[in-house]
Amino acid sequence: MSNTKATPEDVKRLGTLARLDVAEGDLARFAAEFDSILAYVGKLDELTLPKSDRNLSVVRNVLRADETPYESGTWTERIVEQFPVKEGNSLSVKKIISHD
Amino acid sequence: MTKSLNELSIIEAASALRAKEFSVRDLWDACANAAKERNPELNAFLELFEADDAAIESAQKRIDSGHAPLLCGIPLAMKDNILIEGKIASAASKMLANYRATYDATVTKKLKEEGALFVGRTNMDEFAMGSSTEHSAYGPAKNPLDTSRVPGGSSGGSSAAVAANLALAALGTDTGGSIRQPAAHTGLVGMKPTYGAVSRSGLIALGSSLDQAGPLTKSVADAKLLYDVMKGSDPLDATTITSDTYTKKEAGATLRIGVPRHLLAEGIDEDVAAQFESTLAALEAEGHTLIDVSLPTSGYALPVYYVIMPAEASANLARFDGVRYGLAERGGTLLEDYVKSRTSGFGTETIRRILLGTFVLSSGYIDAYYRKADQARGVLRAEYDAAFESCDVIAFPTTPSPAFKFGDKSDPVSMYLEDIFTVTANLTGMPAISVPMGNVERDGVSLPTGIHFTAPLGADDLLFRIGALVTGETL
Structure with missing residues (x-):
């Protein structure tokens, strides 16, 4: 993997995946920085690790009981206040499915 | 009294408040006035809060009643990625410039219950990505000891605020060294608790398996005081631990200090290494034992x-899409709304890390990068566990050099190397502290350096014990 060379096209594609529009003028710089970061991170290549020796943490994820944790409406006003576009207490978003 | 009120430690101020040497209002005014005066130069705070008269009066009453906790009436600084209900929490990003917290972080709630006061929200690298605050969307914070130098990062506004006596102590967050490195660069004590010891509820997430909130203080005793208030399991953070999650290891009357000599052979400034050696020699002279330990994967x-x-960051930052809160740019389609909001909301370093995270998680690379790194993480932890069989704490310098000048680390990898010693504690989840270990001179300016101790999981208290031995405090 230390041979990986990032191209401006790669950066553009990653941008698309991450919902970012990387400006044409920045693509080459990001690609060059990527190469230097990946070369550094590529040190991991030298590392031989024991097979399936994942040292699992003693910490376990836990789920709360499936019940209403607080009274409905407690947070509504504060959250709705943050909406960029709203109708009453509803968040307005653009239509996702188009018919063309 | 020789010190100004804002120069006091929490413990000193708490004791003087009880002796009625001054009032909570006097203490607030001393910090607030110092902050107003110095902040235009230091940019430590992104916002200074108005005095909360009700909170000040109630704190005074509690102290007068004789039943107040030590934090009552103490002015603190809060990093801009920790939520305080009703206040902006922007994580120093344009993305959240207008985001007003809808609830208190669990740590905020705990501090408020104690009666602590908040001077303001502190500058930081955007979304805590950086080691200098140069990645803040609002300009960098300056190191009060030399304003041509960085205060460290990402909690650099917090370290600058406390080092300049604009607050008695501060909260920071630490994902790879973001509390300990700024503490080392400004002559403070900075502590990252065991992963899960302090609730992450209400922190703006960077790397969820790495993040912890912790104190930046003028003394080890203050750090312990804040940690004791902040810690504890929380139903709002399923990763919090209880006091019996980890088996307690008893340390003896003298401590066994592990030193990984093989990691210290190169890359450390000569005078920083000399301070480290003389700090260790002083501990040895007091009867503590130095032990060579081997941590082969630490390199x-x-x-x-x-x-x-970056993998975790790219997943966490996917939530900022311009739909529900924060910056909301609009295009022709919903997809364009996301792309426009994210592209104009995030700064360069944030974009760099999101792209890097997207890369290491993408099909074809996830095995070579993410899964391998995750496996190496387990090995790192096993090596530390093994080393702790023969020692109580492990020591190294917090950073290889003192605070650097603005612009000195403009390429990403050189900035990342600032965290070379501190990241391991986040990867293993182990608690760690940075304590001042003496100054070195650069360009005629005397600059602080820090010694770093890591303790086994759950042994946070041991860090205060060894820290106090270095600073000469009695806890």
């Missing part, structure tokens, strides 16, 4: 970190 900790952290 790979930083590459491991720069796979895991």
